[in-house]
Amino acid sequence: MKLWLAQVVLQLFLALGLSPFVSGFIRKLKAVLQNRRGPSLWQPYHDLFKWVRKGTVVSQQASWLFRATPYVSFLTALMVSLMVPMVTAVVPLSYFGGVLAVVYLLALARFFVALAALDTASAFGGMGSSREMTVSALAEPAMMLSIFTVALTAGSTNLSFMVQAALQHQERFLSPSHILALAAMFIVLIAETGRLPVDNPATHLELTMIHEAMILEYSGHYLALVEWGTALKQLVLMSLLVNIFFPVGIGGALTARTVTVGLIAYVVKLLLLACVVALVETSNAKLRLFRVPELLSIGFILAALALASSFIF
């Protein structure tokens, strides 16, 4: 029980502390790749601190939904981050639910954010939530199918079991179906975290924004909660990809040594993935909105093929 509590607290602090850093790292790397100096690595922390101190402005027409949404989105992201293996294969909330709970808790947060964007009746909010729903309706099946491919090989949808099975039978996990699933999962990661070919996280240009359009009305500590929740969601999706497909170095048991090794391996893998994301963002132009479904349909077909080929072989 004591061990469990310690693990919960540690993973909470790790997720909360690391998630802004990953965002900052990608931003900095993108700047360097584009021959800019870019903001410092700690800028997301400064931003969060600034927003927490500032007052909030809420539209008079906004209902309770607008005020509740930041808490919902932040808390669901925080809860999900306790259900995904990060440093060890043993997850604090392992018996609460498997990967289905992870996916649908994220969907719950998205549902609330989209509703809150509609709530203030600003034109941008409605546009943003309509776009977000379009993208997520296409990205979610691809994500489910690619995770199911791994779950099928592992024989369980419980993420702890999946990672442990991947650790024991690494040779089974390097099959073509997993490469297809990995490619699909990467496309989903790009779409769900609002990265460049799909959405531009660094712009407030009305024609192109998706996620930014939804949270345009938020300010002060509400904005801090929403942004931190987004960073947490990004961390969760990246950990999912990194730990399910490359379970190298992740500890099976809870000892001081495995936790240390696992922590180092985890951070290194995350930063490598962040480098890949930054490279993809720098080398691609934003897709026209009507072309986004084409990219996502590639992801979906890849994931469907991954699942089919794991049945055939």
Added chain:
Amino acid sequence: MFYDDIELGTRLITLMAAAMLVVQFLMVGQRLLPTAIRLFSLQSLFLACLAGTVAYVNQARHVYIAAALTLLLKVIVMPLFLNRILERATEKAEVESHLNTPASILICGGLTLVGYMVAHPFIKPHERGHSTLAVATALFLMGFFLMMNRRKAISQVLGLLTAENGLFLAAISLTYGMPLIVELGIFFDVLIAVMIFGILVYRISEIFDSMDTNKFRRLRG
């Protein structure tokens, strides 16, 4: 992590074959010709690495030559050549196809399944490199589909080249190295074919101001 060299080699071969399949899907979904050429180059790079692995695992020295030739011709020379044609042709560098992208991708997904089904009777479960044949068949079918679906002559050439990549993959994964003379023959065949196609495409775009093969009806007397 791995048991021995053979095991590791088989894993690597399957991995790279799968990576080639992923690149093929990206190529089907790609709209810009320069990027499509770059993707072809990437796919050939995977093929060259795969051939190198096959050569290493089976101690077949002449397959190294095939790998080196793939690296030289398909990764470097042919993409450069195609890019030069593209620069000379005064047309916007977009792939135009008969079907839209989601439909093409769906059909290619179906073709991959056909590839798996066709390859299934030929393989025993514990044979080495067992899913490579399926991937190769899928690449082959998708290459033909690309040739049928594209309107521009140059992207049809790209389709042919990817089909040839699939053929080479099948040959190398089934036989683990054909006689060198056969491989050399195939290589020069493809090289000459691409050269001729290149010149032809260039002349077509000079005469018709377009590489769209649908406009060739004007040739009728």
